[in-house]
Amino acid sequence: MPRGSVTPKRLLALAVLACVISALLPSRFTRPLTGLADPVQLLFAPISFPASEVSRTLRPSRQPDLGLDPQDLDRLIDERNTYQQRWLQSQGQIAELRAQLRDLQEGRALAPAVEFTDLSAPVIGATPALQDGILTIRAGSADGVVVRDTIAVARGVHLVGRVVRVGRRTSSAQTITAMHRGRTQEWIDGLVFVGPEGPAFACQLQAIGDDRLEGDLASDATGVEVGQVVRLNDPQWPEWAQMLIVGRIESIRPKEGAPGRELITVRPELELERLRHIVLRMPDETSVSGGSP
Amino acid sequence: MNWIAYAVTAWLAFGLELGLRDGLEIGSSGIAPSFVVVLLVVVALQAPVMTALWASFIAGLLLDLTNLVVDPASDIAHISIGPHALGCLLAGYTVVTMRALVMRRSVLTMVFLSFIAAALLGIVTTALFSIRLLYDPNLAFAPAAALGRGLASAAYTAGLSAVVGPLLMWSSPLFSFHTNDPRHRWRSI
Numbered sequence: 001m002p003r004g005s006v007t008p009k010r011l012l013a014l015a016v017l018a019c020v021i022s023a024l025l026p027s028r029f030t031r032p033l034t035g036l037a038d039p040v041q042l043l044f045a046p047i048s049f050p051a052s053e054v055s056r057t058l059r060p061s062r063q064p065d066l067g068l069d070p071q072d073l074d075r076l077i078d079e080r081n082t083y084q085q086r087w088l089q090s091q092g093q094i095a096e097l098r099a100q101l102r103d104l105q106e107g108r109a110l111a112p113a114v115e116f117t118d119l120s121a122p123v124i125g126a127t128p129a130l131q132d133g134i135l136t137i138r139a140g141s142a143d144g145v146v147v148r149d150t151i152a153v154a155r156g157v158h159l160v161g162r163v164v165r166v167g168r169r170t171s172s173a174q175t176i177t178a179m180h181r182g183r184t185q186e187w188i189d190g191l192v193f194v195g196p197e198g199p200a201f202a203c204q205l206q207a208i209g210d211d212r213l214e215g216d217l218a219s220d221a222t223g224v225e226v227g228q229v230v231r232l233n234d235p236q237w238p239e240w241a242q243m244l245i246v247g248r249i250e251s252i253r254p255k256e257g258a259p260g261r262e263l264i265t266v267r268p269e270l271e272l273e274r275l276r277h278i279v280l281r282m283p284d285e286t287s288v289s290g291g292s293p
Numbered sequence: 294m295n296w297i298a299y300a301v302t303a304w305l306a307f308g309l310e311l312g313l314r315d316g317l318e319i320g321s322s323g324i325a326p327s328f329v330v331v332l333l334v335v336v337a338l339q340a341p342v343m344t345a346l347w348a349s350f351i352a353g354l355l356l357d358l359t360n361l362v363v364d365p366a367s368d369i370a371h372i373s374i375g376p377h378a379l380g381c382l383l384a385g386y387t388v389v390t391m392r393a394l395v396m397r398r399s400v401l402t403m404v405f406l407s408f409i410a411a412a413l414l415g416i417v418t419t420a421l422f423s424i425r426l427l428y429d430p431n432l433a434f435a436p437a438a439a440l441g442r443g444l445a446s447a448a449y450t451a452g453l454s455a456v457v458g459p460l461l462m463w464s465s466p467l468f469s470f471h472t473n474d475p476r477h478r479w480r481s482i
Contacts, residue, residue, distance in 0.1 A: 026432075210321055
């Protein structure tokens with residue numbers, strides 16, 4: 001064999017060397033390669049999507065316990081939830097507009113209004129072992145999906161998570177209950193609503209695994225009980241995510257080492273990793289520019 | 294080896310791995326079996342050495358392309374090419390090395406080697422990401438939890454191999470593992 005000729009063995013050795021270098025490179029250098037994930041996800045979608053349907057038929061997502069199960073009632077509850085969320089959003093917008101009016105009177109400019117659009121998309125699979133809670137969705141940049149600013153919603157009002165990767169035809173969303181693995185933990189600010197007309201108290205939650213979130217309740221909170229709804233109220237999330245339902249309080253207990261403070265555990269009403277379809281809520285192309293790195 | 298048969302089987306294995314993961318996962322633990330590792334073991338048990346190593350490496354490369362890691366600072370996911378490719382290569386090499394010592398067509402062999410291969414894959418990926426944790430601030434990765442999940446998934450994969458392995462072994466004539474017919478050289482290595 002002539003010296004220097006390319007043999008499968010040498011080629012494999014070179015490939016291994018390249019992989020060792022690539023595996024040890026910091027993620028800022030390998031980020032441009034993420035675009036390769038999209039065609040691969042698309043390649044496997046014809047099998048992974050029906051398999052995913054079978055998987056979710058065998059182990060369906062847990063539904064909220066409403067006591068009644070007619071489909072019409074479900075639809076009406078969805079509509080009520082949607083209008084309730086819009087009402088709460090408009091309450092927030094009214095307060096914001098009042099504040100902006102005050103700002104304008106003081107000579108400051110109004111922020112441009114932001115519109116959003118909804119896109120229903122099927123979940124075609126989950127990411128393998130390395131990091132859980134990442135759903136692969138059959139919608140991508142060609143459908144207007146953008147990273148970070150697009151959020152995933154289920155049944156109109158339930159917050160599922162945030163889009164963390166966008167390819168041309170597929171994208172990936174990380175669920176709120178999966179933002180716990182690693183050294184840094186993501187905090188989610190929320191509001192606990194004490195009854196339909198009652199006051200709301202702030203809380204700060206983080207995912208703790210087992211499909212739950214846990215965190216501190218505001219020190220002035222009173223009347224908070226198990227079963228009450230927690231909604232998102234976090235400036236780190238897009239405007240169209242505000243007031244979506246994070247979950248219901250599953251338990252309340254005193255916080256160790258902090259007298260007078262309480263710790264709440266919140267569980268989403270749906271099993272986020274077992275949803276068949278989700279709604280991607282994203283900025284209207286005509287109203288927003290930028291926002292995504 | 295017939296690479297077309299391998300490509301089609303790998304396509305099915307990856308589709309099932311991505312699609313059935315939620316259904317086969319134990320609770321919300323992240324512990325789920327791997328169809329790809331079972332395929333890797335079947336190929337590494339029967340194919341010529343270099344072919345087995347290349348098939349393992351390609352399977353690992355595809356696993357790298359389907360595994361996302363989310364940067365907690367920017368909330369943007371990225372892929373890392375290498376950890377699974379190297380893990381699968383080591384797993385394939387280990388099976389190739391051990392195959393002379395075992396009964397290749399035994400279900401127990403499949404179960405045992407699937408556990409070894411999946412465990413090695415978990416250990417290599419955890420080790421490489423753990424090294425990167427030392428200097429990469431954008432990596433969200435919990436080594437102990439990932440290793441625990443990897444080893445438990447390896448045991449689960451071994452269980453799966455008892456069912457899927459014999460099916461793949463039964464279909465092994467499609468792979469033409471030992472063909473030397475010159476007419477088939479275009480599709481064989």
